[in-house]
Amino acid sequence: xxxxxxxxxxxxxxxxxxxxxxxxxxxxxxxxxxxxxxxxxxxxxxxxxxxxxxxxxxxxxxxxxxxxxxxxxxxxxxxxxxxxxxxxxxxxxxxxxxxxxxxxxxxxxxxxxxxxxxxxxxxxxxxxxxxxxxxxxxxxxxxxxxxxxxxxxxxxxxxxxxxxxxxxxxxxxxxxxxxxxxxxxxxxxxxxxxxxxxxxxxxxxxxxxxxxxxxx
Amino acid sequence: xxxxxxxxxxxxxxxxxxxxxxxxxxxxxxxxxxxxxxxxxxxxxxxxxxxxxxxxxxxxxxxxxxxxxxxxxxxxxxxxxxxxxxxxxxxxxxxxxxxxxxxxxxxxxxxxxxxxxxxxxxxxxxxxxxxxxxxxxxxxxxxxxxxxxxxxxxxxxxxxxxxxxxxxxxxxxxxxxxxxxxxxxxxxxxxxxxxxxxxxxxxxxxxxxxxxxxxx
DNA sequence: AAGATTTCCAACTGAACGGTTGTAATCGAA
DNA sequence: TTCGATTACAACCGTTCAGTTGGAAATCTT
Numbered sequence: 001x002x003x004x005x006x007x008x009x010x011x012x013x014x015x016x017x018x019x020x021x022x023x024x025x026x027x028x029x030x031x032x033x034x035x036x037x038x039x040x041x042x043x044x045x046x047x048x049x050x051x052x053x054x055x056x057x058x059x060x061x062x063x064x065x066x067x068x069x070x071x072x073x074x075x076x077x078x079x080x081x082x083x084x085x086x087x088x089x090x091x092x093x094x095x096x097x098x099x100x101x102x103x104x105x106x107x108x109x110x111x112x113x114x115x116x117x118x119x120x121x122x123x124x125x126x127x128x129x130x131x132x133x134x135x136x137x138x139x140x141x142x143x144x145x146x147x148x149x150x151x152x153x154x155x156x157x158x159x160x161x162x163x164x165x166x167x168x169x170x171x172x173x174x175x176x177x178x179x180x181x182x183x184x185x186x187x188x189x190x191x192x193x194x195x196x197x198x199x200x201x202x203x204x205x206x207x208x209x210x211x212x213x214x215x216x
Numbered sequence: 217x218x219x220x221x222x223x224x225x226x227x228x229x230x231x232x233x234x235x236x237x238x239x240x241x242x243x244x245x246x247x248x249x250x251x252x253x254x255x256x257x258x259x260x261x262x263x264x265x266x267x268x269x270x271x272x273x274x275x276x277x278x279x280x281x282x283x284x285x286x287x288x289x290x291x292x293x294x295x296x297x298x299x300x301x302x303x304x305x306x307x308x309x310x311x312x313x314x315x316x317x318x319x320x321x322x323x324x325x326x327x328x329x330x331x332x333x334x335x336x337x338x339x340x341x342x343x344x345x346x347x348x349x350x351x352x353x354x355x356x357x358x359x360x361x362x363x364x365x366x367x368x369x370x371x372x373x374x375x376x377x378x379x380x381x382x383x384x385x386x387x388x389x390x391x392x393x394x395x396x397x398x399x400x401x402x403x404x405x406x407x408x409x410x411x412x413x414x415x416x417x418x419x420x421x422x423x424x425x426x427x428x429x430x431x432x
Numbered sequence: 433a434a435g436a437t438t439t440c441c442a443a444c445t446g447a448a449c450g451g452t453t454g455t456a457a458t459c460g461a462a
Numbered sequence: 463t464t465c466g467a468t469t470a471c472a473a474c475c476g477t478t479c480a481g482t483t484g485g486a487a488a489t490c491t492t
Contacts, residue, residue: 005439024322026243030480040441045481102318105373106240113376113384122380142382143398149377150370151363157321158366160328164338165358165365182359189405219458219469246450256471261451 009047011037016048017058021096024103025055052108056115059100063121066090066097072128077191080132080144084187087152088180098153133191135198144190151183225263227253232264233274237312240319241271268324272331275316279337282306282313288344293407296348296360300403303368304396314369349407351414360406367399 015037019028030051034041048054070090072083091098104112112118130141155162166175231253235244246267250257264270286306288299307314320328328334346357371378382391 008439024240024242026240027323029478031478041480042441042482043439046439051480099322101377102322102373105376106315106318106322107243109376113379119380119384122377126381139382139386139394143394146374146378146381146395147367147398147402149381150367150374154366154370157318158362160321160325161317161338161365162362164328164335165342165362166355167358168335170355178355178359179362182363185409186363186402186406189409190402193401193405221469224469245448247448256469257450258452258471259469262469267450 008037008039008043012039012044012047013058013061016044016054017062017096017100020055020058020103021099025052025107028055055104055108059104060117062097062100067121067125072132075132075134077133077188077195080129080148080191081184081188083129083132084148084152085180085184087148088155088183091152091156092176095156098156101149101153102157133195133198136194137198140194140197144187144194147190148183148187151186155179155183224253224255224259228255228260228263229274229277232260232270233278233312233316236271236274236319237315241268241323244271271320271324275320276333278313278316283337283341288348291348291350293349293404293411296345296364296407297400297404299345299348300364300368301396301400303364304371304399307368307372308392311372314372317365317369318373349411349414352410353414356410356413360403360410363406364399364403367402371395371399 012033015033016028019033019036023029028051030041030044034044044054048057070083070086073079074082126138126142126145129145130136130138133141133144136144162175162179166178170178228249231249232244235249235252239245244267246257246260250260260270264273286299286303289295290298342354342358342361345361346352346354349357349360352360378391378395382394
């Protein structure tokens with residue numbers, strides 16, 4: 001059989017993504033990644049380097065694919081809420097990212113903040129989000145975006161807290177829908193408040209979705 | 217020298233708390249806990265059982281002490297915001313809890329939700345929070361409480377995201393203050409909205425802090 | 433088709449790891 | 463002061479881990 005390097009790389013990256021998402025950096029097992037990929041583990045070291053380099057590759061890949069999959073559309077508080085809602089949906093269908101993000105925060109805190117590529121990625125994201133709420137201060141936009149990212153990513157990770165707080169008697173789908181609605185409402189309220197704070201944004205606040213879309 | 221069982225237990229529990237908070241369940245090292253406590257590791261197994269039993273003990277202890285340290289006081293949206301703010305302060309001074317909470321969510325997701333003692337702990341917490349916002353539906357209260365817990369706990373864990381989004385040029389203390397203000401504002405807005413939704417809560421919404429305090 | 437290069441893997445290494453055991457020191461009660 | 467029970471620890475055990483090596487098979491180059 002012919003060698004297919006890209007295929008083995010992809011197999012390894014997929015297996016690594018699942019493994020890191022499930023077990024984190026310390027808990028992930030190189031042997032398990034290799035076995036699930038059906039590839040010898042020595043390939044990992046040749047293609048991706050050490051364990052934590054592989055982790056960084058996995059996370060970077062996932063973040064990029066999310067930004068493509070969930071674009072920011074339109075403008076105004078409703079658009080911001082809509083963006084948060086779609087991000088929520090995306091992270092429910094694929095809990096990989098939320099878990100990876102929190103694993104990173106817990107296991108690699110400092111070193112992640114120093115990554116130049118990551119800084120650029122987030123700069124672009126804040127910039128895009130600012131276009132969603134025209135006139136809003138950069139710091140305000142970043143703060144709101146952080147709230148969104150936090151709320152949207154935390155839920156799949158803290159699912160047990162939800163069950164514990166709301167009560168396990170409610171069906172999972174209902175709790176999920178309630179959570180989604182709550183997050184969208186939160187973001188809309190915050191976006192309105194931010195617009196009201198912005199220069200020239202002291203009119204009633206809602207329904208300002210006329211400007212052209214940003215992406216998609 | 218005389219034996220002092222309580223002292224060695226406390227030393228072990230303190231060391232374990234620090235170790236689990238720092239490295240999580242899989243990353244924590246029993247040898248390191250024993251060494252930092254200045255106690256032989258065999259004692260751990262005698263007093264606390266296996267690694268994950270020790271983890272559960274650590275988390276339970278920490279949660280109980282937080283509930284005592286940060287009581288819910290007064291009533292109304294401002295009181296809810298104040299509670300969130302004090303919780304934030306507490307978690308900043310002592311990032312142990314936030315980290316442990318997310319470690320648990322990531323590493324023990326399912327098994328944590330089944331814990332009866334934890335369910336009771338959270339039931340009491342929701343009940344207390346409901347007294348903070350009289351008239352608000354239990355589900356609404358739980359939802360808002362989850363938002364608070366999420367926002368307040370996530371920040372110490374996702375500190376690197378904050379630095380990445382807001383920009384590392386801002387001083388850490390400034391970013392922390394901005395985040396605190398943002399969270400307090402969020403909670404107040406949400407509490408007002410919840411009260412407005414509640415039966416008989418359709419008056420203007422703010423400044424309803426007359427009822428007597430709940431704890432403290 | 434010969435030689436150099438790359439892809440791949442089985443087997444290995446050395447250093448942890450979680451957990452146990454055998455034994456000595458100390459304590460409480462008779 | 464004896465004796466069983468408890469506390470403590472050093473040394474150990476079997477397993478598992480991340481990372482390496484040596485060489486075979488496939489591909490590329492000339």
